[in-house]
Amino acid sequence: MAAGAFTSIPALAAQEQAESEVERIIVTGTRRNDRTVSESTVPIDVVNIEDMTTTGQLEVSQVLSTLIPSFNYPHAAVADGTDHARPAVLRGLAPDHTLVLVNGKRRHSSALLNLNGTVGRGSTAVDLNTIPTSAIKSIEILRDGAAAQYGSDAIAGVINIILKDQEGGSISATYGQYETEMAGSPKLTGMGTTVNDEGTTVLDPITDGNRNRSDGGTTTIAGDWGTNLGDEGFIHLAFETRNRQATDRSGFDPREQYARIGDPETGELDPREFTFDRYNHKFGKADIDDLALFYNFGWYLSEQSELYSFGSYAKRDGLSGGFYRRANDSRNVEEIYPDGFLPHIATEVKDHSLALGVRGESGDWDWDLSTNYGKNDFSFGVENSLNTSMGVDSPTEFDNGSLVYEQTLVNFSANNSFDFGLPNEVFVALGAEYRHENYQINAGEEASYTTILDENGDPVGPGGAQVLAGFAPESEVDRSRHNIALFVEFDSDLSDNLNTSYAARYEDYSDFGSSFNHKIAARYEVSDTLAFRGAISTGFKAPSLAQTSYKSVATVFENGVPNEVGIFPVDHSAAQALGASQLEAEESVNATLGFVYQLDNFNLTVDAYRITIDDRIVLSENLSGDEVEAILVAAGELNTQRARFFTNAIDTTTKGIDIVATYDLELNSYGSLALSAALNFNDTEVTHLKANPEELNSLGDDYVLFSDREIARFEKGTPKDKYNLAATWTLDELTATLRATRYGEVTDASSDPDNHEVLAAKWITDLDVSYQLTENLQLAVGANNLFDQYPQDTVSNIGSTTFNRIFPYSGFSAYGIDGRFIYGRVSYSF
Template structure:
């Protein structure tokens, strides 16, 4: 049954364009004098400050004045409510890190390209990172060279754009110039000293015959060498047409911030003496850092004016990424090692081969009093896994050391049609009306890997002889292979009018019907009230939804996991399987949200100040259950036909949450006379998420006893404390003659890396990170720049000092929940030319 949610009026904020160069100033003037269409409304505006909802505009100059090389990293230094959390040793997530807006899940933010829905990535984040259980758009497949501007809508917009727009919308507008272009080359590397992680200087045996270590000062590292080439060029192949092409190539070496492995690597002899190889063993045997990657991204944007007012347009992309990341080192004496193959142990490595493509074509124009837009677009993400320098222990010497693990593939096809006009209904102003429909077809596949990647050899009693599958990441078996599809139809409408010269009101509604779980109706009401020329009040209230992704409804895998030397088969089962249902799984429902925002914008001369408060309530959030285990669980799984599985988890609508926060943005332009121009900006976000309700255990689990909880303390804490409570982005940009100097200071608030036991929680204190970029324009064409990200080489508090000593904490000195990179200072140089 469709649901109708009541809506009402309020207030919201606007944006701030951070730029100081002449080029950026011209761009700002252009944005505030042309008639444009901004994300959040389908009505053309004379100024972005007329928007009834908070929108940030990121221009070309903002991206150029950053040494950040990935789009997600660029956005996190400019948008206070946007975070790109650190993650390491997280399998595929290392190769496609998810980003979050307003502390919500990565799949709560909708990404558009030129106003059209972008397809999500195929990767499902399953490890213990921010965004666990989600699959989201990989923003880093989009080269900055292709981007004209980015519009970030910080408000719920499911009633306008559909599923996933609970936290907001990121709309990337591609360059459309029909002439000229640019090229740039950037080279940089990390030059850092690892705070709290000492350099090993000597290994010896103490009086008791145990290993002992002598350490020096904090370890110094120079690595992560990165070269990036980007180019953009515009053509006019026809008198009334354009083609704009962009390309980006990046070659990035791995970083390594691992600490000392103080564990014994080899078995002792019969007299309990240390193996002499202990004193020459490689003690920095893990790779704790960013993966080695090679990226290629190609984009095009094209348009052609036809007879009359019709405009034919098309855009598309192709990107490829190859990555290599390390797993957990297997010691020589590890039960998962085959010593004849790896006598000194081995570091298994995950390799990714990600192919991403998209294509869109459409036609827009005017017919009578109507403006129309009809388009179709297709997107596909293919994430293939391989494992190298590894072994299938159960196969012994017969095992290969390299494996094809299979692939995840997601495809999306859309057809969108919309038309807009205005009616004179005798009100103060005409009523601007938009109506449209959309059809979306989705497909999700898991392709099985080669036999050795998932095989577990059994003994005569049917028990594993050793760990099966490729060590570090088992391949997908034929039992895990899926090929699932669904479709949905949407109808939407939007009304926009001025009640009087001071009050603008927008109402939007959207109905969607999915083939796999049903239908939903959402709505949004937004308003802007002009108090005077300087002050405006704005706000919105809306209902929203997020449909469960195909990955969440169809992903299946079974892998062998060793704990304390004991092999366990751990399964992730879709909710429609007998194994999941026997332990309480129910069909997934859409997440339902209510989003309220209210605030004001004050502008006077060269000063702008906005404040926006928001509250987002989400019911029936989709999460991964705990790993359910124990004799009773094993018995249920056996009865469900999963004879060799000891543990199981599944997706479930387990919790409700409430997110509250405030965004504050202030900018001021100074004319410092003979010293040029100075622009100061401050953007601050305060954000707090509470899990307001955890659904009662399913009856199937309750019958097994109180110890069986399907969603427990650690995962609740990750939702509530896994992203910063506050974030400050301070920017000073000074333009003097041919020099432009940009200094950024970003404060990341406190984050908690939670544990199942609160006493083992790791609290990461707030930290300031400074970035500096100094650019010199040689002439109208050439520009050179030098700079440093994390100028003062800041790290989070090391894990040993934070939660106590252990050998394992020595190996991984920093938490993977750090809100910023744990690679230290990055220095770079950049040369660019425009033509």
């Protein structure tokens, strides 16, 4: 069968399932379907249903972060749409450097472009959390470059999600919430006063201990059901619904909220200062409602061919806070909000996909013809806000417009084995693929983006919806492109001990040209217990349509100061005046070398890697100053203080090593114990910075295309190392899993190196205990972050500034900022 083949007929599934208990057949990283994970020439992790269940995690991204050491899932907060669809990274590279497949077919990406100062800034990524865990049979993670096999984006590796196809099903209900004490974030008990050196009475916060929180209540109901369709086919259905209430890890706001009575500097404090709720921000997880549906279907058309199909529908409603506008803020209209307001970003994400294919045998050839379609519609709204320039006539809710991404693929592949006079036959696979993409920005309602001008043509006040201006008609985009790919793969055992393979892929894009990539891999078996393996490959990542066409203006928080920052496509007059040029594809070289050791119940794999990427596509620095504002005004961008655009600014080298060990131990009357240790050491270095364009140099020496802060985020924004240790003890109906994960040091970079926030390494412990009450019914309880660990607080780490107190932890924390999560789960299988 072709790459990505999945078990299709339940009559055969039972036999294959029995065989998989001895050896697991891989489908990722090769078009052969007779290789096991241990026989692969490149490192592959396999996560099964049991692995996912015992993590206690509720989303695919969280599951993988818990189990895979080179996979990280940062927890951004107050980052606009990124709060609602957080990106994940593999091997410290960008989120869009990892290709995601479902049943071996390319999954469409999210329409969201991550724009704030978070991990993954400037990237679009597949939203893994639109895929319910109840639909998943297993997940295969290829930790090696694979662009020569699968095309663009597969620089860091490939995640292949295999859907359930067996008879029977299950239903489960999980509820959990955070019970935590916010380490280093003081609890406000009241507001007093003191007299400063100038003799003025000022506010003096009264605190006592740390703030305690019980929030983030999350209810997840999931189920799946599969059945035979006679002797010819099967269908498997799955659903998942989740309600996750928001978490809040903000500190109190010590600022004066109201104008003073009398003199604005020395007058009396407004009495409302002493009754105002100073926990006026929301810093933590967004409020989310998720619904996801999946199906997987197979049907024999004849003894030599079968029809298959799978598809999904997902919907997510999200709500998260922005930055509080105080009553005396110039962006407030006191007649509407006399006490100020916290604007909220509301999103509605609709995601659906459909794949349909036929595969079979013709003579000695196995072939697969398929088409698949995916669409992600990411709509923005703003609530509890206003358009300041409209004054008292401003609405308080806005439709900001939407982002839409669509992808359609047609793929054909075929394989056969030939005798070329070598010691063994040569497996040959070849094929072609056509991909069409479309990206849209749809305008919001007029009030969300408009600015009212006075008689002199000057803005009456800040225009657009506060916290996130809507997409204006001039920001609307409807761009498409297509590409055609041809690929071939050869694989053969040159001796009883040596396996080699070669893959090549040619792609031609309608918007930026062509790319040719290839990969050579080999595995040499020294003995029954020891084998060496390695690969070297070239790769590429095409600039996404979002990166080439996105335009918007939003409030961006930099070093404690909010600014209106515009992002412009490279063909926009403002971007070109600042030195923007046409984007090119990233190019990479990926090398992996390691070994596999197996002895009885002990397995060890060690794989070192080196990934170089030239012409990485990044967001430029937020460019500001009088000269920039003059350029923006000339381009008609009246409400924008800063500008940025995408550019091929840097080259990087990423080096690391993955170590994975497992050991199964029988304890006789005390049950069995499964031990595992997975370690990742990773280092990224920016090896080259593109010179400033002349247009930018002409504005002055202070203007840089890509700052030291952004370089530091690339080099230090994800953990240098990560250890995943786990022990699962089983005794009769009782199963207990203890996991300890060490997240290495991370730096949240500032424009001032003296203010870099260094997050020290921390161990996070998770515990899951389940009991099988009956053959079908299971109960479980557990805790994630059992010992309630937090990153060090920003107040004591880098100084007690206003916003360091309000946002007491860094969003770059690899393990989150929410503390201990306690849950219970009941599941019934049939």
